[in-house]
Each structure stands twice: as C-alpha cells, then as structure tokens.
Amino acid sequence: MSKIIEKEFFSENVARFEIDAPEIAKSRKAGHFVIIRIDEKGERIPLTIAGSNPEKGTITLIVQKVGVSSAKLLALNEGDDILDVVGPLGKATHIDKVGTVLAAGGGVGIAPLLPIVRAFKEAGNRVITVLAARNKDLIILEEQMRKYSDEVIVMTDDGSSGRKGLVTHGMEEVIGREDVNLSVAIGPAVMMKYAALTTKKYNIETLASLNTIMVDGTGMCGACRVTVGGKTKFVCVDGPEFDAHQVDFDEMLLRLNAYKQEEVDAYERFLK
Amino acid sequence: MDKETIKAERTQEWRLDLRKQIKAKERTAGIRAKMTERDPNVRNKNSDEVNMGLARELAVAEAQRCLDCANPTCINGCPVGINIPKFIKKIEVEDFLGAAKVLKETNTLPAVCGRVCPQEKQCEAQCFYTLSLKKDPVAIGFLERFAADFEQNSGEMSIPEVAEPNGLKIATIGSGPAGLAFAADMVRFGYDVTVFEALHEIGGVLKYGIPEFRLPNTVVDVEIDNLRKMGVKFVKNFIVGRTASFDDLRKDGYQGFFVASGAGLPNFMDIPGENSIGIFSSNEYLTRVNLMNAAKEDYDTPVFSGKSVAVIGGGNTAMDAVRTAKRLGAEHARIIYRRSLTEMPARVEEVKHAQEEGIEFLNLNNPLEYFADKDGRVKSMKLQKMELGEPDSSGRRRPVPIEGSEYELETDTVVVSVGVSPNPLIPQSLKDLEVTRWGTIVVDKESMQSSIEDIFAGGDIVRGGATVILAMGDGRTAAAGMHEYVQNKNK
Ligand SMILES: Cc1cc2nc3c(=O)[nH]c(=O)nc-3n(C[C@H](O)[C@H](O)[C@H](O)COP(=O)(O)OP(=O)(O)OC[C@H]3O[C@@H](n4cnc5c(N)ncnc54)[C@H](O)[C@@H]3O)c2cc1C
Ligand code: FES
Numbered sequence: 001m002s003k004i005i006e007k008e009f010f011s012e013n014v015a016r017f018e019i020d021a022p023e024i025a026k027s028r029k030a031g032h033f034v035i036i037r038i039d040e041k042g043e044r045i046p047l048t049i050a051g052s053n054p055e056k057g058t059i060t061l062i063v064q065k066v067g068v069s070s071a072k073l074l075a076l077n078e079g080d081d082i083l084d085v086v087g088p089l090g091k092a093t094h095i096d097k098v099g100t101v102l103a104a105g106g107g108v109g110i111a112p113l114l115p116i117v118r119a120f121k122e123a124g125n126r127v128i129t130v131l132a133a134r135n136k137d138l139i140i141l142e143e144q145m146r147k148y149s150d151e152v153i154v155m156t157d158d159g160s161s162g163r164k165g166l167v168t169h170g171m172e173e174v175i176g177r178e179d180v181n182l183s184v185a186i187g188p189a190v191m192m193k194y195a196a197l198t199t200k201k202y203n204i205e206t207l208a209s210l211n212t213i214m215v216d217g218t219g220m221c222g223a224c225r226v227t228v229g230g231k232t233k234f235v236c237v238d239g240p241e242f243d244a245h246q247v248d249f250d251e252m253l254l255r256l257n258a259y260k261q262e263e264v265d266a267y268e269r270f271l272k
Numbered sequence: 273m274d275k276e277t278i279k280a281e282r283t284q285e286w287r288l289d290l291r292k293q294i295k296a297k298e299r300t301a302g303i304r305a306k307m308t309e310r311d312p313n314v315r316n317k318n319s320d321e322v323n324m325g326l327a328r329e330l331a332v333a334e335a336q337r338c339l340d341c342a343n344p345t346c347i348n349g350c351p352v353g354i355n356i357p358k359f360i361k362k363i364e365v366e367d368f369l370g371a372a373k374v375l376k377e378t379n380t381l382p383a384v385c386g387r388v389c390p391q392e393k394q395c396e397a398q399c400f401y402t403l404s405l406k407k408d409p410v411a412i413g414f415l416e417r418f419a420a421d422f423e424q425n426s427g428e429m430s431i432p433e434v435a436e437p438n439g440l441k442i443a444t445i446g447s448g449p450a451g452l453a454f455a456a457d458m459v460r461f462g463y464d465v466t467v468f469e470a471l472h473e474i475g476g477v478l479k480y481g482i483p484e485f486r487l488p489n490t491v492v493d494v495e496i497d498n499l500r501k502m503g504v505k506f507v508k509n510f511i512v513g514r515t516a517s518f519d520d521l522r523k524d525g526y527q528g529f530f531v532a533s534g535a536g537l538p539n540f541m542d543i544p545g546e547n548s549i550g551i552f553s554s555n556e557y558l559t560r561v562n563l564m565n566a567a568k569e570d571y572d573t574p575v576f577s578g579k580s581v582a583v584i585g586g587g588n589t590a591m592d593a594v595r596t597a598k599r600l601g602a603e604h605a606r607i608i609y610r611r612s613l614t615e616m617p618a619r620v621e622e623v624k625h626a627q628e629e630g631i632e633f634l635n636l637n638n639p640l641e642y643f644a645d646k647d648g649r650v651k652s653m654k655l656q657k658m659e660l661g662e663p664d665s666s667g668r669r670r671p672v673p674i675e676g677s678e679y680e681l682e683t684d685t686v687v688v689s690v691g692v693s694p695n696p697l698i699p700q701s702l703k704d705l706e707v708t709r710w711g712t713i714v715v716d717k718e719s720m721q722s723s724i725e726d727i728f729a730g731g732d733i734v735r736g737g738a739t740v741i742l743a744m745g746d747g748r749t750a751a752a753g754m755h756e757y758v759q760n761k762n763k
Contacts, residue, residue, distance in 0.1 A: 023515045037472060043564065043573040044472075068572055084472040086509040215564070215573075218470050218511065218697060220536035221556035225547055232540060232547060237696065251547055254648030258549040262574035 002085040005058055007078050010140045013065040015074055016050070022057030024049070024087050030119035031093030031209070031241060033112075034059070035217040037084040038072050045069045046214045046236070048112030049088060062111030062140070089217045090240045093207070095119045099181035102174055102204070103129040103149070104195050106167050106187025110140050112209055113186045118148040120184075126150050128174050132167035132191070136160035167191055168198045180204050185244055189256060193249035200245050208244035210235045213258060226252050278347070281358055282340065290361055291340050300401070304408035305334040312628035316598045319484040322625055323387070323417075331418040335364040338410045341400050346412060349398030352378045352745045356395060360415055372423035373430060375416060380453040380744055383424055383491045384478060386417025388588075389741050390619045424494050431501050435462035440758060443468060443526045445512045445698065448476020449740045450532035450731025452495070453747030455504045458530075461755050466505040466526075468512050470697075473563060476534055478740070480563040481555070483592050485599070486622070513701030518727070527761070528726050528754045531713060532747065535732035536695040540688055541584070545642030548650040550576055554585070554593045554689035561596055578685025580604040582653060584639055585689035586616035587737075591623065593687045594631050602685075605631050610638040610658050610671040636660070636671065640678065642686065652682045692737045702727070712736055719753025720746060728754050 006018035024034060033048045051060040065071050076082070093116050101120045105113035110131055121127045129149040133139045134157045146152050153170040154162025163170070167187070174180065175198075183206040185195035192208045199206040212224040212235045219237035226233055227248035233239065281287070308324040309315075315322055326334065338360040346356045355374055362371035375382040391413035396402060399409035423429055440463050444451040447469040458465045473479045478492045500506070512518065518529065538553030540546055557575070560566040566575035581597035583590050586609035598605040607626070609616060612635050616623055627633070634655070641654040657677035660669035694711040706714040706723035713722055713729040720728045730746025732738055 023510070027515060027517070027520075041565070041571045043571075084509050086470065086472070086511060086515070088514055089511075215556060215559055216471065218536065219695060220538070221559055222538045222540065222553040223556045225540075227547060232542070251648070255547065255549055257647065259574045 001081045001083060004076055004078055004080050004082065005056075007076070010062075011137045013074070013137075014140050015063055017061045017063060017073070018053075018058045019061060019082065019085060020057060021059045021085050021087075024085070025052040025054045025057050025059050028052050028059065028088035029092035030095060030115040031090060032088035033090050033217075033240065034061070034085055034087030035089060035214065036061075036073075036082055036086075038069060038076070039083050042072065042083070043069055044084075044215055044217065046089070046211070046217055048115070048209075050111050050114050051118075062114075064108045064111070064140075066108065086217070089236055091238070093119060093241055095123050097124045100126045100128065100179060102171060102180045102183040102199075103127060104167050104171055104183065104185040104187070104191075105129065105131050105145075106185075106191035106195075107133045107138050108211070109185075109187030109191070109209070110145075112211075113184065114141055114144055114148075116184055116186075116209075117145060121148040128180075129153070130155060130167055130170035130174065131162075132156070132170065132187070134158065166194070168194050171195060171198050175199070175202050175204065183207070183244075184209075189249055189253045192244060192247075193253070196244035196247070196249070206244040207241045208247055209240045210242060210247065210252065211240070212252065213256065226255075278344065278355060278358075281355070282342070286365065287340060287361055290364060294336055296339055299337055299339055300405060300407070302333060302337045304337070305330045305411050305414060307411075307414055309625075312625075312630070315485065316595070316629040319599060321488050322485050325421055326411075326414050326418045331363055331415060332366060334411050334415060335360045337401075338364070339400060345398040345400065345403060346395045346410075349395040351394065351739075351741045352748065354378045354395075354416075356412055359419060360410065360412070363415055363419060368419055368422040369426060369428060369430070371419035375419060376430070376432065378748075379741075380456045380748070381449060381492075381495050381740070382416050383420035383495065384449070384487060385741050385744070386413055386415075386420050387487050387491070388482060388619075389413060390739065392620050394741075424491065429494070429498060431498060432456070432460055434460050434502050437464065437503075438462040439464060440762065441466070441524070441526045442528045442530070442754065442758070443512070443521055444530045444532060446470075446476060446532040446534055446731070446733075447474040447506065448532060448534050448731060448743060449478065450534075450743035450747040450750075451476065451530065452499065453744040454530045454532065454730070454751050455747075456499055456502065457748055457751030458754070459499070459502045459504050461751070463758075464505075465503070466507060468507050468510045470509070470511045471563065472508050474506050474508065476532075480559045481589065481592070483558065483562055483596055485595065486592065511697065513698050518702065522726075528728065528758050530720075530747070530750050530754065531698050531722070531727060531729040531733055532731045532743070533695045533698050533733045535692040535737045537693040538688070539691045539693055541639070541690055543639060543641055545644060545650070546688070548642050548644040549648045550578065550650040550684055551642060551686040551688065552576075554583070554589045554687050555692070557593050557687045558589070558596065561600070567600055575600070576685050577601050578683075580606075580683045581685040581687065582606050582608050582639075582681070582683045583687040583689055584608050585691075586611065586618060587689065587691075588618045588622060590687075590689040591618045591626050593689055595622075595626055595629060597685065597687070598629055598631060606634055606683075607631060608634045608637050608639060608655065610636065611668060612636055612660060615668045638671065638673065643680075650683065650686055652680050653686065654678055654680055692732070694733050694736065698733070710736060716753075718749075719756070720750035721753055721757065725757075728757075
C-alpha cells in the first residue's frame with residue numbers, strides 16, 4: 001500500500017502525485033517506470049516515474065486522464081492509498097554527454113520526457129525541447145521543462161499556445177539551424193512515428209519510449225511486445241526505450257487498440 | 273527418507289496387524305477408486321473445481337488396495353520421497369490427520385501436489401499394481417489430496433513446530449512452490465525468513481497460472497496462512513534486483529538468498545503474423561483471467577472471449593488455457609499440437625477432462641502463419657499437417673511436416689503455449705552469477721548453491737519449465753544446503 005502524500009492539478013485532466021515509495025525512490029533512474037494497481041478490482045497500469053525525493057522517500061507520477069484507471073487515479077486525494085506500486089521497471093535511459101539533444105514530447109508523453117530532459121541536461125548536454133499537444137491545456141510541465149532545457153519550443157494544433165503546427169515542424173526548425181546529435185521522442189505512437197520519420201531524413205539517432213499495453217511489467221506475459229528491427233521485443237524488460245528508426249509503429253498502433261471496445265465499455269461503467 | 277527408517281516403520285506393530293487383517297488377494301481384487309467429477313457440460317461454463325475429492329469410505333477402500341509392499345517402489349517414483357505406504361496405511365486405519373502429518377514430513381504442499389502432480393508418470397507408474405500386476409495403480413494422488421483436504425477442512429491444521437528463533441535473516445525471492453517450500457524449512461530451523469514477491473499475490477504459478485477449476489486459490493491460501501503462522505514474512509510488490517539490489521539486502525543483514533524466480537518468460541514461435549491482436553502467450557491469457565479476474569464484469573482488466581480459440585501446444589499450460597477459453601464461452605476451443613495425443617506432455621487427467629468438456633484436438637498440426645484483418649486482429653491461421661518420424665533426443669517420435677498439406681483455419685483468438693524461458697531479471701542484475709546458455713542458473717545439485725556463495729537457487733529458474741513437486745523438492749534441498757552454509761559462516 002502506498003500513500004498519496006501530495007496531489008496537484010496541472011489542468012482539469014492532468015495531475016501530479018507524490019507517492020510514498022521509499023525503496024523505489026532510492027533505486028529509480030531516468031527512464032524507469034512503475035506498475036500500479038489502484039484497488040482490488042483495478043488493472044495493472046504502467047506509469048513513468050517523473051522524479052523522486054529519496055530523502056523524503058517519495059516518487060512523482062504525472063497522470064493524464066485517458067481511461068478508467070487514470071480517471072480513478074485522478075479521483076484519489078492526498079492521504080488516500082494506492083493498493084499496489086511496484087518498480088522501478090524497464091531499462092534506465094542511457095545518459096551520456098553527446099552534445100546537442102533534441103527532446104520532443106507530445107501530449108501524454110511530456111511527463112515521461114521530463115526526467116530524461118533533466119538527466120541529459122545534468123550530464124552537460126545542450127538540450128532543446130519541443131512540446132506539442134492539441135491545445136494549450138494539454139501542454140503540461142512547460143515551466144519545469146524550461147528549467148532543464150536550453151530552449152523550449154511549444155507547438156499546438158490550434159495555435160492556442162506557442163506556435164500553430166505539429167511537433168515535427170518544431171523539430172525540423174531546430175534541425176535546420178543546428179547540429180543535433182541525439183533525439184528523444186515520447187508521446188502518442190503516431191507522434192513518435194512521425195518524429196522518427198523526420199529525424200531519419202537527417203540521419204539523427206533517435207530514441208522513442210514506448211507506451212504499450214502491459215500486465216505484469218516483468219517480462220512474464222508478452223502483452224507489451226513490439227517489433228523492433230524485425231525482432232519481437234518486450235517493452236517492459238527490453239525497453240521502454242528503443243531505436244525509433246527500427247520500431248514498427250504501425251503494428252504498435254494497431255496493438256494499442258486491442259481493447260478499444262472493452263475500454264469504452266469499462267469507462268461507461270465507471271461513469272455510472 | 274532413508275530406506276532403513278522406512279523399513280523399520282513398516283515393521284511396527286500396527287502395520288504388521290493391518291497387513292494381516294486383509295489378505296493380499298482380497299486387496300488386489302478391489303478396483304481403483306473413481307474421482308467424483310462435476311458434469312462436463314456444467315463445469316465447462318463455470319470455474320468450480322472439476323474434481324470433488326474422494327468420499328471417506330472410498331478413500332479407505334482405496335487405501336486397502338495398497339499392499340504395503342516390502343519394497344515400496346512407489347517411493348522411488350516420488351521426487352521428494354514421500355513415505356507413501358505409511359500415509360496410505362494411516363488412511364486405512366482412518367487416522368486421516370496422521371496421514372496428513374506423514375505427507376508433511378516431506379511435502380510442504382500436499383493439497384496442491386495431490387491436485388497437480390503428474391502421478392501417472394511418478395509414484396503411480398512405479399506402483400506394484402502397474403509394474404507387476406498390470407492393473408490400475410493405487411490412486412496415490414487421490415489419496416494424497418484426500419488426506420490433505422481432510423486436514424485443511426478439519427480446523428485442526430497442525431502448525432509444524434519451529435526451532436528457537438536464531439535471529440539470522442534469510443531472503444526468498446519468488447513465492448512459487450520452490451520459494452514456499454524453502455521458507456517453510458528455514459523458518460522451522462529458526463531463521464527469520466522473508467519472501468519477496470514481484471506480483472501483488474503470493475503463490476507464483478499456483479496463483480497466476482493454474483486455474484481455479486483445477487487448483488482453487490483457497491487451497492493455496494490455507495498453506496500460505498500456515499507459513500505466516502509459523503513466522504514467515506511476505507513482502508509483495510518487491511522485485512529483488514530492481515526495488516532493491518542484493519547488496520542493499522546484504523546491508524540490511526540478509527545472510528542468504530534463495531532465488532526461486534521461476535521460468536516466467538513466454539516463448540513465441542517467431543512466425544509471421546504472431547503479433548496480431550488476439551494472439552496471446554498462455555501466461556498473458558491465464559494471468560488476465562486468474563490473477564486479474566478479467567472474466568468478472570466488475571474488474572477493470574479486459575480479456576478476449578473469442579468464439580473460435582486455438583491454443584498452440586500440448587502441455588498442462590495449453591490444457592489450462594484451452595479449458596479456460598471454453599469457460600469464457602468459446603464455441604470452438606481447439607488444441608493445436610504438432611505431435612500425437614500419446615506424446616502430449618500434459619497430465620493424462622487434464623487431457624481426459626478437456627476431451628469430456630468438448631475441447632477439439634487438432635493433433636499432428638503445426639501453425640505456419642497468422643492472417644489479420646485490416647484492424648490487425650487475427651482472423652485465420654495457416655496450418656500444416658505433420659506425421660511422426662524417428663524418436664528424437666527426448667525419446668518422443670519427432671513430428672515431420674507433410675509437404676503440400678497446408679490449409680487455412682478461421683480463428684479469432686490464439687494462445688501460444690510453447691514453453692517458457694527463465695525469468696532474466698535476476699541473472700541480469702547479478703553480473704557474476706553463472707548461468708547456462710538457456711539462462712538457467714547453475715547450481716551445485718547437492719546444496720543448490722550458485723556460483724555466488726550466499727545465493728542459492730531452485731525450481732524453474734534452475735530447471736527451465738518443470739513441475740511443482742520438483743520445484744518444492746529443490747526448495748527443501750536448498751534449505752538444507754543454506755542451513756549448513758549459514759551455520760558454518762556464523763561459527
Ligand atoms: C498454467 C500452468 C500450469 C501448470 N500445471 C502444472 C501441473 O499440473 N503440475 C505441475 O507439477 N506443474 C505444473 N506447472 C509447472 C509449475 O507450476 C512450475 O514448475 C512451478 O510453479 C515452478 O515453481 P517455482 O517456485 O520455481 O516458480 P514460480 O511458481 O514461477 O514462482 C516464481 C515467482 O517468483 C516471482 N519473481 C520472479 N522474479 C522475481 C524477483 N526478482 N523478485 C521477486 N519475485 C520474483 C514471480 O513473480 C513468481 O511469482 C504449470 C505451469 C503453468 C504455467
Ligand atoms: S508487460 Fe508482461 S511481459 Fe511486458
């Protein structure tokens with residue numbers, strides 16, 4: 001059982017949680033995630049660890065409402081318990097001093113991008129971050145990103161914040177004006193697909209952090225499998241980061257929809 | 273248990289008397305007890321346990337069939353060497369709690385083993401009836417279950433005595449049968465034992481894999497409760513090697529580690545289309561249903577309840593998956609297996625139960641490719657027919673493809689159940705640990721000690737996919753080995 005120590009809304013559908021998890025707070029690194037189960041009837045869902053405070057024994061999770069489980073989580077308050085929290089899972093991001101890093105975060109992907117941006121910055125890289133979302137409300141963590149980036153470019157579909165356009169427009173602009181040594185893209189699968197296509201044109205090594213469906217998160221079930229470079233990989237143990245140019249995003253997009261109908265049904269039940 | 277003790281016990285007064293009471297001829301005239309089973313057409317729609325156990329009179333009558341042989345070969349067939357005639361004779365004299373006690377001398381989880389052991393390949397294969405009389409063996413498995421259930425239901429569960437606590441901390445990694453058996457022995461020796469489990473439930477495969485209709489969770493929980501009463505501590509949601517490292521735990525004072533992390537990595541066949549939606553590993557399929565309760569309306573985890581389900585494989589896991597599919601409402605629940613029925617590794621009883629429940633068996637068939645619709649959902653598969661050739665290294669006749677026999681079969685759900693590989697989490701987190709090229713941990717067979725002095729290992733992580741009883745046996749061997757190691761270290 002893990003207690004919610006702090007909760008703060010960034011917008012109506014996005015909140016930050018600080019959760020009591022002393023061991024995980026000590027052992028986690030950038031790129032790691034946890035699996036949580038909110039209550040007895042809940043599913044096991046993966047959430048990236050956005051930060052931690054080892055002294056206080058807490059980890060930070062940033063949650064956006066996308067379905068039943070995230071809605072249930074957002075309904076919890078300070079002092080409430082989350083039934084199960086396990087981690088840290090996945091491989092940590094390989095952080096190195098490479099020069100200039102172009103970080104691209106789309107919507108839900110902005111939260112998991114934050115610890116990576118921070119780690120690359122702290123390793124002495126020049127970090128340029130492009131944040132993109134449908135509208136202003138979905139651009140989260142802009143302030144924190146600015147703290148750990150040399151520059152932040154905001155792109156929205158409707159132009160309600162930053163510039164109007166897609167994440168790839170922002171990326172192209174940066175690539176056009178300076179030498180980028182590494183790119184990291186995190187967001188919805190379609191966004192990562194196009195981000196990868198963009199950097200591929202310029203032969204820039206790119207990492208994508210994949211958010212597949214998971215069950216156990218320990219390599220036991222294969223629900224999270226993706227094709228990378230023609231081979232099947234398990235995102236929870238082989239990833240979550242992979243060479244974006246090798247990932248079969250089209251297959252991943254289909255697989256993400258595996259339970260679409262069930263999710264809609266479950267959400268309706270939840271609202272009742 | 274050594275031969276001398278077994279012999280001495282056989283010559284105790286009560287055993288001598290008992291043998292005199294009924295003539296061998298009368299004993300062998302009896303016919304093997306039949307297990308009471310639920311109606312196949314009712315049970316294949318719910319999760320009630322299929323086998324209902326033997327009634328008291330039937331159990332006693334079955335116990336009378338046992339000849340209490342001078343040379344009890346059945347014991348050789350048991351991987352943990354249960355004193356089989358002794359527990360059966362206790363049943364014959366209606367000392368059922370006494371029978372359970374005998375079982376527990378060597379088997380930590382008799383109620384589990386009575387349900388899931390492949391007795392027909394072990395004790396019952398070595399029974400005098402099988403070997404010499406060419407008759408049906410004594411139903412040792414049924415009797416084991418009977419005695420263990422009797423004890424569980426009696427409310428007089430004996431909590432084994434534990435030695436004076438010695439204050440030495442020991443960690444068990446994984447709460448499957450290997451970890452539980454190890455913990456039971458270590459706590460009895462007086463150690464301070466903590467079992468760390470990655471998942472949110474204790475029990476390993478017994479909980480997330482083997483379905484309720486074959487092994488009810490309550491049966492496992494009683495045993496786990498017992499361990500708690502003996503002083504074993506359980507920590508869920510804790511992945512050793514990730515949540516904390518071995519070094520962290522050493523600093524916390526742990527003096528020895530038993531790695532029983534299982535063979536949790538599912539194998540796939542690497543054929544085209546295998547990542548289509550609706551194709552699962554058996555681990556995923558069974559975990560969704562057993563651990564996450566996906567089939568229950570009010571639980572959030574979803575599962576596919578396909579109309580036409582194909583399960584690839586012929587082991588216990590495949591049987592569990594296909595019978596689960598039937599229970600979730602499949603009109604066609606099929607086993608696709610590349611060898612014939614006789615080569616199937618599953619327990620004979622499971623195959624029989626599956627057949628009764630309307631499972632279709634496509635033996636000598638092998639999948640080559642899957643086809644998906646525009647949404648990526650599997651809609652059919654290409655199968656190839658096989659025939660049996662020469663025996664291979666496992667002694668089973670090797671399946672050989674028949675050229676030109678390919679055909680397509682419609683299916684909306686596929687469960688791939690072609691074996692598991694060792695869980696790589698622990699080996700990955702320990703650079704100096706010696707592993708085989710299959711990823712299993714290398715241990716000394718006598719003590720189960722690994723290449724790292726304070727780390728012992730057993731169960732599926734050492735053997736690859738094996739059995740509950742072998743995992744338990746390893747746990748007990750490791751406990752003896754670690755006891756010696758820790759005592760020497762602390763001298
Ligand atoms: C569906 C199915 C049906 C089966 N049917 C039968 C049968 O009828 N008869 C039979 O004899 N055998 C059967 N088996 C095989 C049998 O269940 C296994 O051989 C046995 O459970 C192995 O025991 P174990 O203790 O080694 O591992 P497991 O039971 O696999 O337990 C390992 C546990 O360790 C945990 N773990 C892994 N890594 C870590 C870590 N780093 N930190 C903490 N915890 C960790 C896992 O989560 C898991 O709970 C079946 C297996 C399956 C999957
Ligand atoms: S989530 Fe089960 S193997 Fe990755």
